[in-house]
Amino acid sequence: MATAKELPDTAIMSEAGVIQWAEQGMLYDISEMYGPEDPKPLDSLAFKYADKTVAYSAANEILLMYYNKDMFDAAGVAYPPAVAEEAWTWDEFVEASKKLTLDKNGKTPNDADFDKNNITQYGCMVENLTWQLEVWALSNGGGFYSEDGSSLAIGEASSIEAIQRVADLYLKDNVAPLSSGLTDDGVQRSLIAGTTAMTTNGAWNIGTSLASAREEGLNYGVAVLPYMEEKVTICTGGPNVVFNQTEHPEEAMEWLKWYAREENNWENLISTGIWMPTLDSYYTDEEMTKKWLENPNFPEYEEAKSVLVDYAKDYTQSTAWYYVNNTNDFNELLGSVLGDVWTGKITVEQAITDNLPALEDAFAGNF
Amino acid sequence: MMKQRQKEHKLSTAAKREARTAYLCLTPALCGLTFITYLPLLAVLVLSFFRWKGLTAPTFNGFDNYIRLFTTDPYFKDSVKVTIYFSILAVAGSMIYSLVVAMLLNRKIPARGFFRVVFYMPYILPAAAVYIGWSWLYEANFGLFNYILKSIGINSIMFLNDSDYIVPSLALIAVWLSGNLIVIFLAGLQNVPRIYHEAAEIDGANSFQRFIHVTLPSMSPIIFYNLIMSLITNMQIVVPALALTSGGPGNSSMFMTYLMYRYAFRSNQIGYACAISFVFFFLIAIFTLILFATSRGWIFYEGGDD
Numbered sequence: 206m207a208t209a210k211e212l213p214d215t216a217i218m219s220e221a222g223v224i225q226w227a228e229q230g231m232l233y234d235i236s237e238m239y240g241p242e243d244p245k246p247l248d249s250l251a252f253k254y255a256d257k258t259v260a261y262s263a264a265n266e267i268l269l270m271y272y273n274k275d276m277f278d279a280a281g282v283a284y285p286p287a288v289a290e291e292a293w294t295w296d297e298f299v300e301a302s303k304k305l306t307l308d309k310n311g312k313t314p315n316d317a318d319f320d321k322n323n324i325t326q327y328g329c330m331v332e333n334l335t336w337q338l339e340v341w342a343l344s345n346g347g348g349f350y351s352e353d354g355s356s357l358a359i360g361e362a363s364s365i366e367a368i369q370r371v372a373d374l375y376l377k378d379n380v381a382p383l384s385s386g387l388t389d390d391g392v393q394r395s396l397i398a399g400t401t402a403m404t405t406n407g408a409w410n411i412g413t414s415l416a417s418a419r420e421e422g423l424n425y426g427v428a429v430l431p432y433m434e435e436k437v438t439i440c441t442g443g444p445n446v447v448f449n450q451t452e453h454p455e456e457a458m459e460w461l462k463w464y465a466r467e468e469n470n471w472e473n474l475i476s477t478g479i480w481m482p483t484l485d486s487y488y489t490d491e492e493m494t495k496k497w498l499e500n501p502n503f504p505e506y507e508e509a510k511s512v513l514v515d516y517a518k519d520y521t522q523s524t525a526w527y528y529v530n531n532t533n534d535f536n537e538l539l540g541s542v543l544g545d546v547w548t549g550k551i552t553v554e555q556a557i558t559d560n561l562p563a564l565e566d567a568f569a570g571n572f
Numbered sequence: 573m574m575k576q577r578q579k580e581h582k583l584s585t586a587a588k589r590e591a592r593t594a595y596l597c598l599t600p601a602l603c604g605l606t607f608i609t610y611l612p613l614l615a616v617l618v619l620s621f622f623r624w625k626g627l628t629a630p631t632f633n634g635f636d637n638y639i640r641l642f643t644t645d646p647y648f649k650d651s652v653k654v655t656i657y658f659s660i661l662a663v664a665g666s667m668i669y670s671l672v673v674a675m676l677l678n679r680k681i682p683a684r685g686f687f688r689v690v691f692y693m694p695y696i697l698p699a700a701a702v703y704i705g706w707s708w709l710y711e712a713n714f715g716l717f718n719y720i721l722k723s724i725g726i727n728s729i730m731f732l733n734d735s736d737y738i739v740p741s742l743a744l745i746a747v748w749l750s751g752n753l754i755v756i757f758l759a760g761l762q763n764v765p766r767i768y769h770e771a772a773e774i775d776g777a778n779s780f781q782r783f784i785h786v787t788l789p790s791m792s793p794i795i796f797y798n799l800i801m802s803l804i805t806n807m808q809i810v811v812p813a814l815a816l817t818s819g820g821p822g823n824s825s826m827f828m829t830y831l832m833y834r835y836a837f838r839s840n841q842i843g844y845a846c847a848i849s850f851v852f853f854f855l856i857a858i859f860t861l862i863l864f865a866t867s868r869g870w871i872f873y874e875g876g877d878d
Contacts, residue, residue, distance in 0.1 A: 225840070229627045309765045322727055324713070382713035385733045387818045400714055534839055537647060544822030548734050563646045571644075 207231060211447040214457040215464075217263055220526045221533035223444050227254035228530055233447035234258065238458040246465075246483040249440050249523045262442025263465055264480035266407045267517045268332075268340050270428040271392065276326065276402040280305050282536075284416065284514050285403065285428035286538065287508040289436055289516045296432035302328025302380035305402040314379045321379045329403040330395040331371050333547065335540035336441075336532075337405070339525060341367040345433040350568070352495035354529040356417060357568050359539065360561050366434060368543070369553040376549045384548045386540060396425060405430060407441070408513060412479030416502045427512045428519075438516065441524045442483070478502045483514060488518040534567040613853075625840045627658035637847035648848070650823035651831045652855070654739055655807060657825065659859075661743035662806040666750035667799060674757035688758070695751030703815040705733060706745050732816060735824035740829040742812050743823065751799045760794030761787070785847075796871050800863060807856050828852045 206212050218226070226232050239245045252260035266487055270285055279285055282304045286292055291560045293301065305328035308320040318562045331341075347364030348359060364399040374381035375391055382401065384391065395401035397418045415425060430438055447457045467475055467482045474480040475497065484514055487493045494514050495506075503509045526532040542560045545551045557564070618721055641648050653806035677688050694702065709716045710731035718728040721798035731741040768786045777785065789797075813819050821828075826849065836845035 208629060222840075225625075226627065229625070231627055324721060328714075381735050383730060386823050387820050388816060398714070452684040455688065476673055537834065537838070541647070541820055541823055541826070542819070544824065548730055550735070560646070563644075566644070 207450075210450055210529070211553075212450045212455060214451040215445060215461050218260075218365050219522070220262075220441055220444060221359075221536070223252045223260050223446065224231075224254050224526065224528065224530040224532075226446070226491040227252075227259045229447060232259040233449040233451065234455050234458070235261070235447055235461075237497055238348075238462060240313050243462070244486050246486045247440075247488065247518070247521075249487050249521050249527075250442060250483050251290065251523075252527045254528070259463065260444035260446045260460075261443050262440075262483060263470075264409075264442040265440055265443050265483050265517065266404060266409050266439045266481060267440045267513070267521055268337060268407055268430060269512050269516070270403055270405050270430055271396050272428060273396060273399075273401075273408065273425055274424045274426050276305055280402075284426060287426070287428050287516075288512045289511075289520050290428045292429045292436050295431050295433045298329070299374070299380065302374070302403065302436070303378065306380045310537075319379070324382075325377070325400075327382050327401045328380040328399045329561055330372060330381050330384060330405075332373055332404065332406045333375060333384055334391070335386060335536040335543070336388060336524065337407075337439075338371065338386075338525075338539075339366055340437065340439045341371055341402050341433065343437050343439070343522060344430070344435055345370075345475065346435060347471075349535070350526050350529050354525065357561075357565060359564060360557055365553045365557055368546070370433070372546050372549075372553060375547065381536040383547060385544065397423060403428075408481050409479050411503060412474070412477040426508055427506065428508075429512055429516045433528065433568060436520050437508040438521050439516070439524045440521045441491050441526070442480075456529070476500055481517065485518075499565045527569050529569045531568055534570070535564065538564060538567045577610050603723075611696060614845045616849055620850050621841050622843040623841075624843040626842050627840070630843060633843075637844045638851075640844070641847055641851065647819075647823055647826050647831055648746050651826045651828050654824060655809070655828045655855075658743055658746075658809060658825075659803060659806045662746035662809070663799065663802045664806075665743055665747040666691070666753055666802055666806075667795070668754035669747050670750050670757050670798070671795075674754045674761055678758060678761045688754075691754050692751040694749050698812045699749075700748065700815045703745065707816050710741055721869060733821055735821045738821065738824050742817075745812070746806055746809070750802065753802060756798055757791070757795060760791050764790040766842065792871045793873060796863070796867050799859060803859055803863065804856060807859070809853075828855075 212231075223232070234255070236258040238261070238338050246261050247265060251258045252262075272285055274284065282301050282400040282474055285298075285301065293525070303314045305326070306324060307326040308321065309323045309325050310318075312319045314321070342348050342359070342364040345363045345367035346359045347367060348358040349364070350359075375383050375554065384394070392404055392414055395404040397414060411427075419425060443486075445461050447454060447461065451457050463469070464466070464482065467487070468486060470480060475482055478500075482497060484494075487497055494510055498509045498513065499506055503513075505556075538560070542556045542564070543553065546556050548552050588854035599613050619630065619635060620634060623633045623636070673691050677684060677691065681687070691834050712718065712728060712733050713731045715731075717731065721728060729737060731737050748784065764787055768790065769782055772782045808829050809827050809835065810829040813827050814833070817825040819830055819834070829852070832845050832848045835841045836849065
């Protein structure tokens with residue numbers, strides 16, 4: 206369609222494709238889409254190329270932690286904090302995970318005769334889908350890329366250490382199941398399967414799988430992510446764009462603005478918990494917040510508000526694909542490079558330093 | 573011989589009419605082949621010399637795609653290796669498995685029809701569902717296979733998470749899926765002339781000797797056909813990578829068809845993906861030619877050579 210100049214006026218596209226399309230000159234500059242009078246989306250939801258906004262996410266989706274309250278009660282461990290100010294450090298998180306990991310005799314990794322080959326309940330599963338690992342690199346003061354997205358930061362010691370810590374949950378701490386980050390069903394495999402006390406993943410899971418799991422009896426709560434050096438989470442959301450082949454840019458933007466309004470996505474997406482709203486008023490005006498979260502599809506109000514609103518508003522950074530090109534090629538290569546890390550065949554440091562030139566190539570778009 | 577051939581050249585009116593009808597009937601098939609097989613194949617070859625991201629017009633870049641493929645590409649070499657490794661395991665496994673099962677099903681056992689259905693069934697199940705189902709059996713932490721291993725005191729095997737185990741694990745699924753080979757083998761077994769078996773029996777051959785000297789040679793054309801079909805199917809393996817492994821861990825299940833898909837449709841590098849698919853086409857052609865070349869030595873056609 207693009208080559209035939211038959212693109213539609215607007216579309217929702219994949220996150221990782223936006224900057225590539227912008228670089229090819231296919232996207233219209235929508236920086237002026239929201240006027241000074243208009244309610245605006247959160248800043249973290251704007252895709253930027255060469256200082257221009259080229260897309261806004263249709264939804265906000267942050268990474269957070271889900272946990273099984275019954276498992277915490279049974280182990281007598283305090284729930285993970287929902288308030289960012291009280292967020293667990295990584296070590297506190299590992300400690301709690303140890304208390305929640307049980308072998309078939311009910312022993313934990315803190316017991317001398319713990320049988321790590323016969324674990325029946327794991328403390329945590331930190332999702333290791335490649336793009337989600339970025340949050341841990343950031344949390345440890347590193348990142349996949351430099352702050353402005355102009356160079357790679359994956360080779361920095363802090364980024365490497367962060368990913369190794371995630372791998373060590375299984376390899377050394379014995380508190381997590383083995384997961385290779387290859388399939389996008391982490392919440393189902395862990396929390397919903399009833400095998401794991403805590404898991405990290407995107408907010409959409411509240412609507413896509415956890416609401417029905419709760420009807421089936423899963424007593425779950427939400428919490429902020431633990432942190433290494435800095436408290437941080439990342440957001441994403443399918444981008445709405447205007448193609449610059451359009452003959453009607455004004456109308457296209459007007460349409461997008463209307464189409465992206467919360468009330469038009471309320472029934473199926475927002476009130477079910479699949480999408481978080483994008484307009485900042487939902488994060489600043491308590492009345493709007495209540496309209497959204499006082500709703501049986503969400504966990505208890507105060508807890509939900511403090512994670513999905515306060516944490517989302519104050520601690521969120523955009524995932525790299527909001528401003529970095531070639532993230533798809535980079536993430537696929539990084540995922541492949543880390544393949545043998547999760548089983549402990551190699552360390553993160555070996556995996557990344559050995560493949561740094563190829564990762565640089567992927568980042569530079571030479572693929 | 574010569575005279576006969578010359579005669580055939582002078583066709584009678586009736587024969588000419590027949591030939592015309594034949595060509596007419598062949599036309600739709602020929603059109604189909606031309607427009608949906610040969611022309612696209614040609615287009616793939618042409619596009620493989622272009623850099624094309626699908627957004628703007630393609631630009632010619634000579635042999636660059638091929639050079640990159642054989643020099644700097646971080647996936648390609650592993651991809652060729654795992655595709656061949658998988659094919660060898662899957663083809664050898666399914667040939668042996670299918671032949672053995674077919675021979676068992678060829679005996680006069682009770683509920684034979686039922687067992688024939690049971691062994692054919694996997695082949696008609698939806699592929700994605702099959703792989704997801706197997707992934708639960710293989711699951712590293714709580715899967716059934718590991719549960720059994722643990723209960724008899726053996727440490728878990730990371731079937732799908734360990735780069736050393738994943739190809740054999742996936743090949744096992746391919747073997748289990750080879751119900752179509754069983755059906756063809758069965759048909760072949762039913763055509764082995766009874767008379768040879770009887771003659772061998774009279775000569776005092778035991779059942780193993782009869783298998784080696786009667787069944788196998790009589791079956792050799794069928795074995796060859798299954799071998800080719802199984803090779804082509806298994807080299808084109810893609811579903812497990814799409815459904816379960818995304819090519820990982822590492823590049824250990826980066827099958828060529830999957831790599832092609834990834835470059836073409838996730839990375840928008842259509843020209844480059846075309847280059848991979850052309851190399852892939854040659855690879856399959858080479859393996860098929862090798863099989864054909866060796867086939868003269870071991871295939872026994874009952875009708876004899878013409």
